[in-house]
Amino acid sequence: MQPDAVAGDGVDGRHSRVVPLHNAVTAEALNALNREIVECRACPRLVAWCEEVAREKRAAYREWNYWGRPVPGFGDPHAKVYVVGLAPAAHGGNRTGRVFTGDRSGDWVYGALCRAGYANQETSIDVDDGLLLTGAYIGAIVRCAPPDNRPTREERAACLPYTERELGLLGGARVVVALGAYAHDAVSDLFGLRPRPKFGHMAEAKLPEGLTLLDSYHPSQRNTFTGRLTQEMFDAVFARAREIADSF
Secondary structure, three states: OOOOOOOOOOOOOOOOOOOOOOOHHHHHHHHHHHHHHHHOOOOHHHHHHHHHHHHHOOHHHOOOOOOOOOOOOEEOOOOOEEEEEOOOOOOOHHHHOOOOOOOHHHHHHHHHHHHOOOEOOOOOOOOOOOOOEOOEEEEEOOOOOOHHHOOOHHHHHHHHHHHHHHHHHOOOOOEEEEEOHHHHHHHHHHOOOOOOOOOOOOOEEEOHHHOEEEEEOOOOHHHHOOOOOOHHHHHHHHHHHHHHHHOO
């Protein structure tokens, strides 16, 4: 099924049935933030690109009504684990309207979250596929799909406050899982870490307010097809994230 054309009630920005609202105050604040993200038009280049992709489409998805807008966060308001990637994929989140949904990277992310006990299923096809997250929330450093997966420095700066506000609302978060060096650098900058800690798969760094930054190679096809990132390696990241989160 295809996403609704307008944002509404739910912690993914639209569907209240997708995520149980355990904490009404936090959930409503996240909903309000997600509505703001969806309506953002701060970066003309990204707005134009998302809309162009949504018009032209990929042949395999010609019947889809593409989302073609900024993609909000998704998950559990009580999350202890916050997962953050670079940006939505042009024919993934930009098509479906949900982060890491409808592409191969998303299959890796939700598969690993399911095996770690944070998701109720391993697949992520569309916003009505029944996916639920418990104890985890997912966002992106840049909320629009960028051309060639390369946002500019100005675009990152315009979008990073959304990540800051998201983390602030997720008061129970204890672990930030950065998918890739781009997310690692952005989170490090967000918390003012100088010098930046070195990025590396399974590397850890202490953040203010008792948070831990935990790195993973990004589950892009470039990494998964070449074996740089294996399922065992990716599962180890979320096993470690659970170990840290459950220690509180």
